[in-house]
Amino acid sequence: MKPLLRKAVALTLGxxxxxAAPAVLAASAPRADKEWLSQADAEARSAxxxxxxxxxDFTLTGxxxxxxxxxxxxxxxxxxSPLTIDLNKxxxxxxxxxxxxxxxxxxxxxxxxxxxxxxxxxNTVVVSFERLHSTNGEGLHRMVDPxxxxxxxxxxxxxxxxxxxxxxxxxxxxxxxxxxNVTAPADWVVVSTMREAKVEDAQGGxxxxxPVSKKLSPYNFSLxxxxxxxxxxxxxxYPMRLFARQSVAAQVDPKDWFTFTKQGLxxxxxxxxxxxxxxxxxxxxxxxxxxxxxENAGAVTFxxxxxxxxxxxxxxxxxxxxxxxxxxxxxxxxxxxxTMKWWNGLWLNESFASFMGxxxxxxxxxxxxxxxxxxxxxxxAAYRQDxxxxxxxxxxxxxxxxxxxxxxxxxxxxxxxxxxxxxxxxLGEETFxxxxxxxxxxxxxxxxxxxxxIGSLGEAAGRDLSQWTQDWLYQPGVNTVTANYTCKGGKIDxxxxxxxxxxxxxVLREQRVQVALFRNQGKAMTLxxxxxxxxxxxxxxxxxxxxxxxxxxxxxxxxxWGYAKVKLDARSxxxxxxxxxxxxxxxxxxxxxxxxxxxxxxGELALNEFMQTALNNAPRETDYALLGNVLTNVRTGLxxxxxxxxxxxxxxxxxxxxxxxxxxxxxxxxDENFRRRWLATYVDFAGSKPALDRLAGLLQNRGVPKGVTIxxxxxxxxxxxxxxxxxxxxxxxxxxxxxxxxxxAGQAAALAAxxxxxxxxxKADWLAKIADLQTKLPFSRIxxxxxxxxxxxxxxxxxxxxxxxLARLPELDKNxxxxxxxxxxxxxxxxxxxxxxxxxxxxxxxxxxxxxxxxRRALLETQQxxxxxxxxxxxxxxxxx
Numbered sequence: 001m002k003p004l005l006r007k008a009v010a011l012t013l014g015x016x017x018x019x020a021a022p023a024v025l026a027a028s029a030p031r032a033d034k035e036w037l038s039q040a041d042a043e044a045r046s047a048x049x050x051x052x053x054x055x056x057d058f059t060l061t062g063x064x065x066x067x068x069x070x071x072x073x074x075x076x077x078x079x080x081s082p083l084t085i086d087l088n089k090x091x092x093x094x095x096x097x098x099x100x101x102x103x104x105x106x107x108x109x110x111x112x113x114x115x116x117x118x119x120x121x122x123n124t125v126v127v128s129f130e131r132l133h134s135t136n137g138e139g140l141h142r143m144v145d146p147x148x149x150x151x152x153x154x155x156x157x158x159x160x161x162x163x164x165x166x167x168x169x170x171x172x173x174x175x176x177x178x179x180x181n182v183t184a185p186a187d188w189v190v191v192s193t194m195r196e197a198k199v200e201d202a203q204g205g206x207x208x209x210x211p212v213s214k215k216l217s218p219y220n221f222s223l224x225x226x227x228x229x230x231x232x233x234x235x236x237x238y239p240m241r242l243f244a245r246q247s248v249a250a251q252v253d254p255k256d257w258f259t260f261t262k263q264g265l266x267x268x269x270x271x272x273x274x275x276x277x278x279x280x281x282x283x284x285x286x287x288x289x290x291x292x293x294x295e296n297a298g299a300v301t302f303x304x305x306x307x308x309x310x311x312x313x314x315x316x317x318x319x320x321x322x323x324x325x326x327x328x329x330x331x332x333x334x335x336x337x338x339t340m341k342w343w344n345g346l347w348l349n350e351s352f353a354s355f356m357g358x359x360x361x362x363x364x365x366x367x368x369x370x371x372x373x374x375x376x377x378x379x380x381a382a383y384r385q386d387x388x389x390x391x392x393x394x395x396x397x398x399x400x401x402x403x404x405x406x407x408x409x410x411x412x413x414x415x416x417x418x419x420x421x422x423x424x425x426x427l428g429e430e431t432f433x434x435x436x437x438x439x440x441x442x443x444x445x446x447x448x449x450x451x452x453x454i455g456s457l458g459e460a461a462g463r464d465l466s467q468w469t470q471d472w473l474y475q476p477g478v479n480t481v482t483a484n485y486t487c488k489g490g491k492i493d494x495x496x497x498x499x500x501x502x503x504x505x506x507v508l509r510e511q512r513v514q515v516a517l518f519r520n521q522g523k524a525m526t527l528x529x530x531x532x533x534x535x536x537x538x539x540x541x542x543x544x545x546x547x548x549x550x551x552x553x554x555x556x557x558x559x560x561w562g563y564a565k566v567k568l569d570a571r572s573x574x575x576x577x578x579x580x581x582x583x584x585x586x587x588x589x590x591x592x593x594x595x596x597x598x599x600x601x602x603g604e605l606a607l608n609e610f611m612q613t614a615l616n617n618a619p620r621e622t623d624y625a626l627l628g629n630v631l632t633n634v635r636t637g638l639x640x641x642x643x644x645x646x647x648x649x650x651x652x653x654x655x656x657x658x659x660x661x662x663x664x665x666x667x668x669x670x671d672e673n674f675r676r677r678w679l680a681t682y683v684d685f686a687g688s689k690p691a692l693d694r695l696a697g698l699l700q701n702r703g704v705p706k707g708v709t710i711x712x713x714x715x716x717x718x719x720x721x722x723x724x725x726x727x728x729x730x731x732x733x734x735x736x737x738x739x740x741x742x743x744x745a746g747q748a749a750a751l752a753a754x755x756x757x758x759x760x761x762x763k764a765d766w767l768a769k770i771a772d773l774q775t776k777l778p779f780s781r782i783x784x785x786x787x788x789x790x791x792x793x794x795x796x797x798x799x800x801x802x803x804x805x806l807a808r809l810p811e812l813d814k815n816x817x818x819x820x821x822x823x824x825x826x827x828x829x830x831x832x833x834x835x836x837x838x839x840x841x842x843x844x845x846x847x848x849x850x851x852x853x854x855x856r857r858a859l860l861e862t863q864q865x866x867x868x869x870x871x872x873x874x875x876x877x878x879x880x881x
Contacts (some may be wrong), residue, residue, distance in 0.1 A: 034400075035402070059182075060153065060183065068138060078120065084110040093129055111167065137290035140155050140164065154225075154226075156290065165223070184200075189243070278297050294304050314672075345406035380594055419473070423472075442456065514533070514558040516558035531545060559586070650880060666679055679705075692721075769782070849860075
């Protein structure tokens with residue numbers, strides 16, 4: 001790193017370093033008697049501890065508890081004060097420190113080792129304990145398959161749940177090696193970071209021995225065990241395996257998994273210029289998973305409910321699989337090989353994996369339109385988040401491990417990825433790649449900070465990135481870019497790009513975009529000219545476009561290089577509304593559709609006018625992915641209508657028009673993908689009695705359109721829709737389907753259909769179960785209930801318990817824990833699209849000032865979205881009654 005760049009970056013990071021300084025000075029104080037670890041305590045511990053090695057000896061029986069003996073070896077440079085070791089809610093059987101048996105000083109969160117028992121230099125601590133398996137998706141999770149009674153376990157540690165499985169220093173900057181031994185039932189397979197060295201018969205089953213791993217942060221290590229089905233592929237450079245429960249194995253198509261994995265490993269080996277470091281590549285489909293997937297080194301876990309299907313995968317589903325495989329694979333280098341020092345760096349791990357995962361998908365798989373998916377599914381969510389009251393800088397301080405996931409959102413993933421994407425355009429593709437390679441080489445098997453990454457890129461580019469870092473990473477908000485131009489005699493005589501920022505986040509940024517001009521040629525909208533522009537400040541002239549033909553449509557972020565909300569000029573907006581189907585490029589069509597949807601959200605286009613535009617144009621959409629995006633916004637629009645006025649004549653007529661459109665779409669679909677998309681849409685939109693009768697008939701194989709298969713996933717979607725709409729026979733149909741499908745996924749689907757019924761008694765019963773923090777129900781079931789209890793069309797039922805839920809919010813927030821509260825805050829804070837509801841949420845935010853950061857942000861965002869719904873209603877140009 002050049003001295004000038006080092007100084008500039010240090011100045012840029014000055015505010016965050018100053019914020020951290022008081023905590024470091026106070027770090028000699030005893031650790032707070034809390035479940036979480038503060039950044040100050042983590043820094044104090046890592047300043048004393050180094051060269052950590054774990055030996056982990058597990059006894060797994062399939063019962064509700066497991067046993068472990070953890071041997072910690074580490075160097076200590078200062079033995080003058082106590083040291084803590086993290087271990088969550090275990091029953092400690094024995095503790096030995098440097099060969100001496102000691103009485104554990106243990107508060108159920110961490111063991112405190114007395115200074116007198118420690119020594120400067122090498123220390124050895126041995127902890128033996130028993131603990132309950134978790135059932136909430138963290139730690140060493142246990143699940144009993146309802147189909148065959150088999151028991152499956154898997155680990156999930158991010159951000160700081162390894163302490164639920166073994167005793168350790170549970171912080172990312174104390175990387176360690178792991179040697180693992182496991183005694184497990186004879187029919188189980190055990191999977192970890194390394195491939196097993198030997199498997200021997202042992203009392204109670206078999207004993208698995210694993211060699212010492214490479215250095216990893218605790219959250220990147222993993223252990224999974226159970227009678228999993230295994231598929232293997234050794235045809236490529238690295239051996240690959242795929243695992244799934246026996247009862248769902250028939251739903252797994254290993255061909256796609258292995259194809260995408262081989263393509264990704266070859267791509268990343270080449271792109272990073274560093275071979276994959278973890279020797280083998282295992283992937284496991286696991287139940288009850290909290291997230292989409294997790295990048296455990298050499299043993300990646302995937303959520304069953306995201307990647308298992310009861311029919312051949314659609315193109316969307318296959319793309320999702322490919323992109324998530326690529327995302328987690330990118331982490332093997334960026335996150336596992338080089339890891340952040342503390343949780344404020346989590347965004348860079350996730351942003352980089354999102355960016356590289358999309359790049360890898362686009363360049364190494366069949367999904368060349370991966371950036372279109374990224375725009376529609378990720379970037380637009382980031383724009384929404386960045387315009388909300390819950391916006392935040394990409395880089396934010398994280399006080400404790402409990403706050404690590406406070407900012408896990410579209411800004412962390414998709415805005416960060418978009419920022420890296422436009423930085424790549426700004427620096428040049430090869431310069432960016434060289435900087436990334438240099439960073440990974442320099443910091444491999446170590447921990448690094450943001451300025452290390454930015455320094456590597458800046459050095460490769462030979463430029464000072466301090467202002468870029470300040471503007472993009474430390475300032476929240478999204479800028480809006482608009483084309484300003486005038487024409488004379490059919491030619492452009494002046495053209496500039498205007499950049500604006502919201503008053504509360506007034507920073508204007510520099511970035512490189514493409515400006516494209518289009519002309520309406522009757523049957524097609526043709527590209528007339530495009531030019532790359534680096535703009536900054538409030539206005540940037542584009543003299544290259546002077547003299548070009550006056551356009552019918554201008555798009556100032558063509559091919560989506562930049563991160564900016566595009567506000568179309570009046571002429572272009574009119575063209576988009578009238579002629580969006582004439583635009584040949586799917587990505588540009590997607591962005592034009594998004595501009596129209598932005599118009600609805602901003603109160604500049606009536607919702608009813610957008611719905612009519614969709615009814616006119618969606619049936620003509622030829623791009624499968626884009627059709628899905630359009631229909632998603634239509635579904636959101638229908639949700640607004642159902643909240644506003646579910647019984648209004650306009651809402652009823654719109655439902656009927658959407659039903660008709662979707663059913664015709666099934667009949668005219670050009671292939672199976674489109675048929676399945678239109679069928680899912682029809683099921684989702686069905687609300688009239690004829691449509692619901694038709695759905696009930698489909699369950700009996702009556703009136704099934706040609707080429708359509710009513711598979712188990714579709715059957716459950718139909719049952720749920722009938723239940724939500726209070727169809728007369730819904731209870732009997734639900735009971736019959738539950739008897740037909742007794743799988744874990746079937747039980748979850750049955751639960752969703754049960755709780756979605758518009759029955760006050762059902763709502764009250766499940767609300768009590770959700771609020772019972774001592775429930776024996778697995779969290780996966782509680783989460784399913786949360787997500788389905790109050791659909792948009794049941795605003796009146798939502799109102800009945802709204803005050804009660806808001807009143808209990810502080811108690812739940814204090815006692816339930818972050819895993820529970822992330823789901824509760826997303827699904828259960830009441831918003832019913834009335835001025836009274838908006839005011840109630842505002843009053844709650846004003847009164848409940850002690851909520852955790854994540855819950856408070858969710859409350860404010862819900863209030864803002866509720867106010868948006870009220871504003872959208874006011875902007876409509878048809879009566880709602």
